[in-house]
Amino acid sequence: MSAGMSVATWIQLAYIASAACFVLALKWLSAVPTARRGVLTGVLGMALAVGGTLLRPEIVSYTWIATAFVLGTLIGVPMAMMPMTAVPQRTALSHAFGALAAALVGTAEYISHPHLSRFTMGALAIEVVLGFLTFTASLMAFGKLQEWLPQRPITYRGQNVVNLGILTLALGTAVYLIIHPGSLALFLAMAALALVFGVLLIIPIGGADMPTVISLLNAYAGLAASAMGFALDNKLLIIAGALDGSSGLILSIIMCKAMNRSFANVLFGAFGQAQAAAAHTEKKSHRSASAEEAASLLANAGSVIIIPGYGMAVAQAQHKVRELYDLLKKQGVSVKFAIHPVAGRMPGHMNVLLAEANIPYDALLEMEDANSELPQTDVALVIGANDVTNPAARHDKGSPIYGMPIIDTDKARTVMVIKRSMNPGFAGIDNELYYLDRTLMLFGDAKGFVSELVKEVQVQIENA
């Protein structure tokens, strides 16, 4: 390298620094104290990448780039201000945007140079197929999470054959284009097939599987960016895309394990459809309690573990739960939260919802830690969770959730469950927990009942 380094060298140096920043950003995200530094490092990495790219000599006009920067910022800022309950659908939407960008760049590349080398064409085909299918699949996931589309899986006879057929056709077209380059019409046909496949892929997947699907789409969007790097001869794209891909992969595996399911089962199994659960004819008895009785048990307990589920967030009860948490803490009760990995609608969602309600993160226990504490816990209070507390998952081989890791709620000395009625939950599986001798059912909606608990605990403290 001589004293006068070329612009191209400077750009490459910026890209290397950018890749290093991304790795550091993810490393620092591993724990809360360093996490915000991680985000800022990620911003620096992106600034280096964008800055370096703007120096590239191929760029002859900045008009449209500047316009797009302004437009993207105007849309991006409000999207970052959404409430935490809406984060899963926001994430699905941004997977869609990321994938769309990759697919459109690939398409533009093909329009400019239809006669590409075989390797480049192969990479471009992967980029465009993955990009377009992730785009529509993410939009579908967004629709389901936003409840614009039905949550239940829609299945029909031969569905898997149709889906795989369309995917095969898209890949077949890609292979043909690699061997016989230069047909824009075929290229567009391939893109259209990928778009259709994305829609069909999500149709049979139920609302309960969204945490896995979102993680998988995260990986796809990353892989599309990585393929773009192969096609455009850009190593930074390959690296950043691979980082994103591995993150999506890890999260998908964690989500699958948390539900005791395989990838194939999530994608083709259509779980969450009425699990024709063997109707229990025998009438089992349960015990219920009033808010006053429950409050007295809570206020006099030494330790309480709260098991929140998505139902708590739907009822917007988390702020009332925080009030209850504060009151009990003041009374000297140890209060913690047991978080199942699929407690929300995306990985880690419940933690964010509770953090938003000002519940300190050191009160949040991972499933394994909660399970070792529950046998010594006086009261387990279930709010809006169901299947993840069902002991049948441990022993009933006939249960659809058999083998799924659960929070061992039934091991606490007293169990309290806030629930509207005895109706079975989302998956239609009856929960054995409700019929245990140590379980008290607290009937009411989550927000209303927790408010009453707060009031009653206050009364008890004043009378004490």
Next chain:
Amino acid sequence: MNADTLLTYIYIFVLATFVGLEVIRRVSPLLHTPLMSLTNAISAIAVVGSIVVAGEQRSTATTILGTVAVTASMINIVGGYLITYRMLSMFKKGKQVKP
């Protein structure tokens, strides 16, 4: 791209994937939502390709595609980093509650 460069790129891809797996494996489940929104912002690195397509002005069609791609990437960059930072600001350690 020829076979040699392809191999180089595969090396880079494989190594980056392993680095990613090792680093991300260590992220606490507490932070999995911020992790996904951060990697989402990082995967908006597609902006690098998009900017070139939007600025090269090879044809009207490619300029339009490039402009849409830059817009989509920019939404993810701005929105992704901002919401991750916002989320992380909500995570607070418990302080001793005064009696």
